[in-house]
Amino acid sequence: MAEAPKIDNNLCTMCGLCIEICPRDAITVVDGELTTLEGECILCSHCYAVCDAGAISFDPDVLRAVKFRTIRFDDIPRRNVTPADFVNFSMSRRSVRKYREIPLSDNVLADLVDFAVTAPSGSNCQNWCFTVINGRDKVFELANKIRRFFERLNVIVRNPVTRYLSILFAGKKLLKYYKNHYNSVEMGLNEAAKGRDLLFHGAPAVILVHGGTSGSTPFEDGQYAAYNIALLAHALGLGTCFIGYAKETIKRSKGIRAYLGIPAHHRILAVLTVGFPAVEFGRFALRKEYPVRFF
Ligand SMILES: Cc1cc2nc3c(=O)[nH]c(=O)nc-3n(C[C@H](O)[C@H](O)[C@H](O)COP(=O)(O)O)c2cc1C
Known part of the structure; x- marks a missing residue:
């Protein structure tokens, strides 16, 4: 189970917001592409929430959107x-x-x-x-x-x-x-x-x-x-x-x-x-x- 954000570098605009917002510096650029550092992510999903391009997602078994019934x-x-x-x-x-x-x-x-x-x-x-x-x-x-x-x-x-x-x-x-x-x-x-x-x-x-x-x-x-x-x-x-x-x-x-x-x-x-x-x-x-x- 992936416990770090998944990054779709095809969608990524390299705006850098996710790097800036991450409280653990868990996202970095390697060879011109975003990558995540294993074990650093605290699953706060701030990176996902600031990414207007929709380039960041999480394994649905790890993080889900909060939904209500009523x-x-x-x-x-x-x-x-x-x-x-x-x-x-x-x-x-x-x-x-x-x-x-x-x-x-x-x-x-x-x-x-x-x-x-x-x-x-x-x-x-x-x-x-x-x-x-x-x-x-x-x-x-x-x-x-x-x-x-x-x-x-x-x-x-x-x-x-x-x-x-x-x-x-x-x-x-x-x-x-x-x-x-x-x-x-x-x-x-x-x-x-x-x-x-x-x-x-x-x-x-x-x-x-x-x-x-x-x-x-x-x-x-x-x-x-x-x-x-x-x-x-x-x-x-x-x-x-x-x-x-x-x-x-x-x-x-x-x-x-x-x-x-x-x-x-x-x-x-x-x-x-x-x-x-x-x-x-x-x-x-x-x-x-x-x-x-x-x-
Ligand atoms: C940790 C905690 C424990 C409490 N325990 C009780 C309790 O056992 N019985 C009760 O009737 N009220 C209890 N209360 C409610 C408080 O008496 C109430 O929050 C306080 O009087 C302020 O009133 P308000 O919440 O209407 O503003 C508790 C409140 C807190 C925060």
Whole structure:
């Protein structure tokens, strides 16, 4: 499988743009013809994207065009969104914690994932995987598994003897958990016992972003992919919410990872609920003051 761009020197106009744009200097001229340097290409496809002559292509088993099932768009990059529209759109995305009981099609969720992978990634590793849980029953089943994880954890930390004994095998992690989360989790568990889904907020679907630890920045890459999902969902009239509690629990529970079929060596990078919002936000978010320095 060729992992470098294929160059059709008959079409090439020798404009040199591909050489200039390549972040790895993987394209060069030998004997008056363009050629690629084996092993240097990171498959960013910048060379392909700047070549108006269409002289550059990739093995379709290696790189493919991103296609959507439910979204029609013209295949020409344009940047004609006004800053005002962009700011309005991005700022009107909010975390949605109340969903309508409307199921989502697999196609829409698949499109969200296809858009996720257009996010940037360190050294273009794209070392991400996605698990889509579509259906209220399945989401609730996952919530129940996470609930049982916390029930067992709270039994351990509630008892001062086991709480302090845990230092021997878990360091001070459980003491910190007891101090910072025990009460709120206990409250959540009481509500869950009444049938409320405080974890996934009643969403009809959940998307997990996970991946191996190879690559230069797998953790950041997963966040950017997840945020892409949040943005496209917003454009589709859907709501999302990052669920940190679920991410941390699935990360720690071998049983839940096995249940979801997530490889043991994968890290859970993000967990997002998706669904039609049952709330409308008529005003933008307020934000805290923040420090900024121009050095
Ligand atoms: C990494 C991360 C984890 C989060 N975890 C949760 C969570 O477990 N449950 C929840 O309801 N919201 C969660 N949120 C949503 C935040 O509370 C929310 O983004 C923040 O309050 C700002 O609100 P906004 O997204 O509507 O602007 C999380 C957000 C992020 C970025």
